Amino acid sequence: MQNYDVIVIGSGAAGMIAAITAARRGKKVLLLEKLSKIGAKLKATGGGRCNLTNTLSNEAFMARFGREGRFMTPALRALDYKALIAFFEEIGVESHFPDGFRVFPKTHSSQTIINALEAELLRLSVTIICSQKAEALLYDEAHVRGVETASNSYRSDNVIIATGGLGYPMLGAEGDGFELAKSVGHKVTSLHPAMMxxxxxxxxxxxxxxxxxxxxxxxxxxxxxxxxxxxxxxxxxxxxxxxxxxxxxxxxxxxxxxxxxxxxxxxxxxxxxxxxxxxxxxxxxxxxxxxxxxxxxxxxxxxxxxxxxxxxxxxxxxxxxxxxxxxxxxxxxxxxxxxxxxxxxxxEGFKMAMITRGGVTLKEIVPETMESKKMKGLYFCGEVMNLDGPCGGYNLQWSFASGYVAGHLSEL
Structure with missing residues (x-):
């Protein structure tokens, strides 16, 4: 069994920034992806143009998510849109907001974002294993101990679930994270296709x-x-x-x-x-x-x-x-x-849905850290949680901010 400080399940926006954040803090990180390449869903975001975020204040931003929006307060405080733009500039991606509101990479290509994130993962020596699906969480009593795939077991006292929702099933979305969460006692709300x-x-x-x-x-x-x-x-x-x-x-x-x-x-x-x-x-x-x-x-x-x-x-x-x-x-x-x-x-159901309405209940997650209240060392970020916003960079900003907080492993 291979040992890591952190295992991140899922290589979307939330998973990649979580892995980068943990690795920057000196952790030995494994990024597990069931598809053959990382960032598949991110590639399709915004019709391939990748609307990263928008220029709303944190208060106005959270209001667009409805009554659950306040949950984002600590995450947006840690990584608001200005900090996200600075993060991408640091790894070589220039952004702009041509309409004064929506923020895009200057190339207007999601591949630019994926390439930059992948380069940073490699620079930080994050282990990336593709074509392996996380089948089960390993745990004892109230602490997570690792992840099991069909062919391997990986040991870690910190696991971050960043598997996304059920949207874009052709890009691997099967609700894996919901099943993993339920396996350790988390409640998952009813799930509905959205943005379609x-x-x-x-x-x-x-x-x-x-x-x-x-x-x-x-x-x-x-x-x-x-x-x-x-x-x-x-x-x-x-x-x-x-x-x-x-x-x-x-x-x-x-x-x-x-x-x-x-x-x-x-x-x-x-x-x-x-x-x-x-x-x-x-x-x-x-x-x-x-x-x-x-x-x-x-x-x-x-x-x-x-x-x-x-x-x-x-x-x-x-x-x-x-x-x-x-x-x-x-x-x-x-x-x-x-x-x-x-x-x-x-x-048309989830096959035409860009995002999922519903997810892991927020009451069971600590908003300051994204850590589970039911299982020590287990974290969530991105769309797997019960938070979704409208078009216009809302969901990507939330994914990046929650992944950034989760990657700190309660150390912010």
């Missing part, structure tokens, strides 16, 4: 695929959940919706789909205009051009394909003038423009 496209009951969306609708507002139209809302760009698909606003909002929708067969949404596709403002806009446009058909009038607010679908939904003739439509059709068009109903009724 959604399917809708309505088929008209399939006729509107050519355009991106900017600044869409949407909320859940269920009595208990009307506070759940999101804003961002929307894209219609053959059988549903995608785009940044959907990727963010799917975190809230997929758990609801496990309770309800359908989740009704209301969407504002007109950049926040209410019914009164829409009526005023229509009146102004008609005043400027008496020859407007209803279709050309709607196109002052929406793309042509979507305008045609709204005419169908309101039983309006697209070639007639707006004032020549029936009263009910005019009213329905205005209401559709202010709040478009849509019904989410499914998704």
């Amino acid at each position: 496209p959604l399917k809708t009951k309505e088929s008209w969306v399939g006729n509107c695929r050519a355009d991106t609708i900017p600044k869409v507002e949407m909320f859940v139209n269920l009595p208990k959940y009307k506070k759940l809302k999101a804003k961002g760009d929307l894209i219609f698909t053959k059988n549903g919706i995608r785009g940044p606003v959907v990727l963010d909002f799917s975190r809230e929708i997929t758990p609801l789909l496990s309770k309800y067969d359908e989740v009704p949404l209301l969407m504002n596709l007109t950049k926040g205009m209410n019914e009164e403002q829409i009526r005023a806009h229509i009146k102004d446009e008609i005043f400027k051009n008496q020859d407007h058909t209803t279709l050309t009038l709607l196109q002052t607010l929406l793309p042509e394909a979507l305008s045609l679908e709204f005419c169908k939904l309101a039983d309006a003739d697209p070639e007639l003038g707006f004032n020549k439509q029936s009263g009910p059709s005019r009213d329905k068009l205005v209401k559709l423009l202010a709040w478009t109903p849509l019904t989410v009724n499914g998704h």
